[in-house]
Amino acid sequence: MKLTATPSDEALLRQMMAGDANAFEQLYDRRQAGIYQYALRMSGSHTLAEDVVQDVFIEFLRDANLFDSSRGTVVGYLFGMARHRVLRRLARERKYVSLIAEEQKEEMRSSGVPDGFVAETDPLTDIERSETVEAVRQAVLRLPEHYREVVVLCSLHEMSYEQASEIIGCPVGTVRSRLSRARIMLIEKLQLLRLTGVAFAQSARTRSEV
Amino acid sequence: MTCQEFEQLVAELSTDRLASARTRVVALAHTASCELCSARLIAEKKLNIGLSALAENSNREQAPIRLKQSLRAEFEARHATKSRESIAPGVARFTVQHSRWAKVRRLWTWELFTADRRWQAAAAVAIVIIFAVAVSVWRSRETPEQSAFLIVSPSPEVTETPAPSKDIAPRLAANDAPRVVVKPKQAVRPRRQSPSQADKNDLATNYIPLSFAAGSTISNESVVVRVNVPRTTLIAMGLPLSVERGNEMLKADLRVGLDGVPLAIRLVRQ
Incomplete structure (x- = not known):
């Protein structure tokens, strides 16, 4: 049985720069979904996600020679470009995004879905509901951008702290602390922490100390 | 382990990112003795389940296939340009232009036609429409003045006869229109009477016979006088002009018989 090794991103990039369209296609196939999902999870907009993928790969075609393998990976480079575009678009379309989020929130309220997913019965049953997924999505979208991106990269894309820090361009410790703070905010937004009166008071005191 | 130490570890504990197995055991032992922690x-684990469900829900999302096709076309266009640049500069120039045209065409497809x-x-x-409306309004304001020329110019009722023939008198085009005989220019002391040759370009109409000269045949010499006449006067003389801006002065050449009777008039451009 003959095994064929999968070429690395860097090898595909070299072939691509030599004019190999198939190498470009292979690299695109490998990375487009991740970038699309990242942009979609950051913005909640398919249109924006599509624009970001297109802009990233067009710039990659134009400036592929600017990639420096000593400074990071191809995927980090692509995600870095995507992050830059997403944040720029979000800043420009902030009102648009928040309006959509509010509309969806209103729809959820009118359809009887709770704002968070505090379960009266079994939480696992509730979590499996698509409405709950939507609630988590909205909670993530309502996070401030620098918290949202660490949740998207580390929790949804399952990247390591190191990979996320390469993309964001900040120290690993910053990623870790942002993620911790972002998770607390999500728990509060989703009202996942159900405590007795005493425990709640203790929780509030502990969090204020932290 | 204190609650504060636990708070700093809980996210990593819930996601199995803790590096140390011993720390994990100590942290879990702390939860057994602390209701709050x-x-x-538990809240962190619920959040993990929610985030996993969200990730799974959007894991199948990807860019549309047409985007891949357009990017592949873009790639091929760029590399064709590069390779042609190395062959012949003229060909390369054409390819660059072609590539630019391809980019312009793509702007009008939904692939590149983003919300922005x-x-x-x-x-x-909107700018083009506003400009078109502005031009149209501007032109409509210009129309009354121009219409004077437009109305008059197509109906030259008196034509000047060729110079040598004294016997041939010009006739009016319409049978019921007044008839005026105008002496040929050469017989009318051209240097004093008529405008200069350069002024011919300024003429807006040919001579129009005046109504009170109708039916008379003039055999005497006549003179041409350039005058400024109010528009209302010309209308009163029977010229088909618009009544708007009746006080406006128009420049005209008046052909006057030697007996002092105005015979015909022609308008001159301002």
């Missing part, structure tokens, strides 16, 4: 860990570009295109269309 136990609830916190849609707004830009809408703004451009």
Whole structure:
């Protein structure tokens, strides 16, 4: 049985720069979904996600020679470009995004879905509901951008702290602390922490100390 | 382990990112003795389940296939340009132009026609419409003045006869229109009577016979006098002019018989 090794991103990039369209296609196939999902999870907009993928790969075609393998990976480079575009678009379309989020929130309220997913019965049953997924999505979208991106990269894309820090361009410790703070905010937004009166008071005191 | 130490570890504990197995055991032992930290860990685990469900829900999302096709075309266009540049500069120039044209064409497809570009295109269309309306309003304001020429010019009722023939008198085109005989220019002391040759370009109409000269045949010499006449006067003389801006002065050449009777008039451009 003959095994064929999968070429690395860097090898595909070299072939691509030599004019190999198939190498470009292979690299695109490998990375487009991740970038699309990242942009979609950051913005909640398919249109924006599509624009970001297109802009990233067009710039990659134009400036592929600017990639420096000593400074990071191809995927980090692509995600870095995507992050830059997403944040720029979000800043420009902030009102648009928040309006959509509010509309969806209103729809959820009118359809009887709770704002968070505090379960009266079994939480696992509730979590499996698509409405709950939507609630988590909205909670993530309502996070401030620098918290949202660490949740998207580390929790949804399952990247390591190191990979996320390469993309964001900040120290690993910053990623870790942002993620911790972002998770607390999500728990509060989703009202996942159900405590007795005493425990709640203790929780509030502990969090204020932290 | 204190609750504060646990708070700093709980996210990593819930996602199995803790590097040390011993720390994990100590943290879990702490939850057994602390209701608060136990609830916190449960909340973190619930959050993990929610985030996993969200990730799974959007894991199949990907860019549309047409985007791949357009990017592949873009790639091929760019590399064709590069390879042609190395062959012949002229060919390369053509390819660059072709590539630019391809980019312009793509702007009008939904692939590249993003929300921003849609707004830009809408703004451009709005500017063009405003400009067109402004031009149309401006032209409509110009129309009354120009219409005087437009109305008059197609109906030259008196034509000047060729110079040598004294016997041939010009006739009016319409049978019921007044008839005026105008002496040929050469017989009318051209240097004093008529405008210069350069002024011929300024003439807006040919001579129009005046109504009170109708039916008379003039055999005497006549003179041409350039005058400024109010528009209302010309209308009163029977010229088909618009009554708007009746006080406006128009320049005209008046052909006057030697007996002092005005015979015909022609308008001159301002």
